Amino acid sequence: MSAATTTSRATQAVTAARPGPTFGRLLAAEWTKLTSLRSPWWIAGVTLVVAFAITYLSAEASSVNPTFYPLESLPTGLLLAQVGPLVLGALVGAGEFRTGAFRTTFTLVPRRWPVVAAQALVLVGFTLVLGVLTTAACAVGVLPSAASRDVPVDLTEGDTPGIMLGMVLFVVGLTLFGYALGALMRRTVPAVVTALTIVLILPVVLLVGGDLVSGPPGMAPAGEMPAEAELTVVDTLVTVSPGGAAQLLTVPASEGPIEGSPDLGPVGGGLVLAGWTGLVLGVAVTRLRTRDVR
């Protein structure tokens, strides 16, 4: 349409070497891609609401207890709200492949793996903010019941700062785990279902099995077994599974391990989760680098 202007530029195209992708530019591009979709904002909004609502409900429920300690309820909202980060990560990881947008992306960056690094880093940035806001929503969630019982809430005391940091990292870590699964599986529905199954449902199934091994708590009239002190297979499996390890991030360091499982502590739990994420992401990147994308 504008032949005159493009002609001059065409000659320039042949002569002058123009700069290509740098990591900083990829970050900017991926940030635009992430924030120009609606689903991340929806997921973030729902996550915040759920985190607040569940924390509020559980603080209300436990406020009838005579030994009510509001800060104990702080991470409870995350039990349900963790679905948000997982789904967000899986959607971003699989989204390009589901929609075919990967063709555009990888023709712009033929080396491919820097795109994965940029996407992961942009997600870390986005979910750091989301994690802080989610933690704040949980903190606001415990206030009403604390006020009704006249219990002061001091977020700087004892383990609380550590727990809140753990909660933020929990949101970031689960998003990255979901992202890794999405990048590996390349399809939205299988990635989301796998992420939810591994993180949320697998521990439940394992724990049902664990109950059977160590005797059912309160359900059976005859089940009066002594608690076992040594490590059990099932509890260890739960603890080193991605979901169980992530959960440790929100447990105070001073609390010690759940009965029958190894004592990883919040740092150990975070490292186990990071290990799983790195493993899955490593397979995804290897496949991306060595195989065709169609």
Add this chain to the structure above:
Amino acid sequence: MIEVEALTKRYGSTTAVDGLTFTARPGTVTGFLGPNGAGKSTTMRVVVGLERPTSGATRVAGRSYADLPAPLHAVGVMLDARSVHPGRTAYKHLLSMAQTHGIGKARVREVIAQTGLEPAAHRRAGTFSLGMGQRLGIAGALLGDPATLVLDEPVNGLDPDGVLWIRRLVRELAAEGRTVLLSSHLMHELALCADRVVIIGRGRLLVDASVQEVVARSERAGAVRVRTTDPEPLARELLAIGAQVSPQDAGVLQVRGATVDDVGTAARRAGVTVLELASESGSLEDAYLQLTGDAVEYRAADAAGGAR
């Protein structure tokens, strides 16, 4: 400049591209033709580095695609209209592409204007019609102002205005000294805008020649078409003067080795009434159908064999 050299691509036991060699040169529009499944899209995906060749090589501007320092500035690519996230607006899609190469927002708005996308720039790509999707794809290809363009079926789904626009656009781009490789199944479209055609069938090169050369090879080129009330006596007369005659439907004869004048004279001798008499010119479409006919038939035979 795009060079494809002895390119072979296999998927398991099926061979999509088989020893293909051709070159698309600067300043020309190279049309890339072939029946569905002939390997056009596979070749284009290998050229832009999405797939690796089983053997052989492809080069753009003298380099392997993966070694290009700034791919967006070197090659404008439009592969499939479905290379866009449907949840993203056209503007944000182009902006995210531009950002990878440090291209400013002004250029993004420029290509949006150039491709006539202004009214739809802030709509989500998922709501676009096929034609709008094609315009968005072309906008992305033009974004880096590249010296080479690879366009897969760019006129697909465009309205007549859009087809005319593409035709003029690719001519302009070639006139500016750029290399344009464009695939299509619309033969008359290519005849109007391509300088050279590369025709492939079953992954193999059938023809690499200028459009005029290919048209001249067409069976119909130089033939005479005549329609009469009584074709048989005329056919006898024509054979007597050494022409080749092939009867067509409803009293029509196709004659080779004789001019229009010869046929008219022969008709008077045979005493038949001529209803229609014309010399035929070949078309790219004819030539294409002739060339690819075999390739298509082979495949049909294979399929029948497989079903048995």
Add this chain to the structure above:
Amino acid sequence: MRVLRAEWTKLTSVPAHLWLALGTVAAAATTAFGLGMFVDAADGRSGAWVVTSGFVLAQIGFVVLGGLVGTSEYVTGTARTTFTAVPRRLPVLAAQVLVTLVASLTTAVLALGASYLATTWARAAEAPPLDLAVPGTGRALAGFALAAAAYALLGLALGALLRHPAAAIVGGLMLTLVGDQMLATNPGRVTDTIRAFLPSAGSRLLQDDAAVASLDAARHGPDLGTWGGGAVVLAWVVLTLAAAAYRLRRHDVR
């Protein structure tokens, strides 16, 4: 009738659906086998529990199946074809409901059969036998199939309503499984009331009389009776389907 046959062909011609059904059966049987190994008479778990214990994993399969069927038209862009072929859109939804119902019931029965076979060995060892004379055993077995079908239909309805598979499946899993598990960690009057009215209450159908009694003893929420959980999940299915039908009639298909 022709609509029905078309929907059945669509359901069975997608390999993913068949693999999903197979995976669901396998997940149910494997879980039952694994858990069955640990059950002994002292646990107070019944024979019905052993056979139906695979539901906790298998229910994911049913929600996903329903969600995929409900959104398939919109994902593949066949919505235009389908709804042009059948200008009245509701028969399509009705046919999908029927087809999903049949498919999920069949899968559930197969899963139940596979779970029974997989736990044969466990029963020979410590686990209690499957005894229909134990009150509620028949209901627990039927409940497995009924709850499975209900969850598949809920997935379908959410899919038809939201038109996005990931959203439908995540929503379905929240409502049928995850929400309940998470709320269960904080027992209380409020959370137990919410739990009673979530679709996950449908899993009550899988409990025999003794298990229902022990659940009720530990509960602070409202008492829905023996079949109440089934009524709750049925209400969810009907309401969601109605909302989906409304959206289908009122809003454009794109």
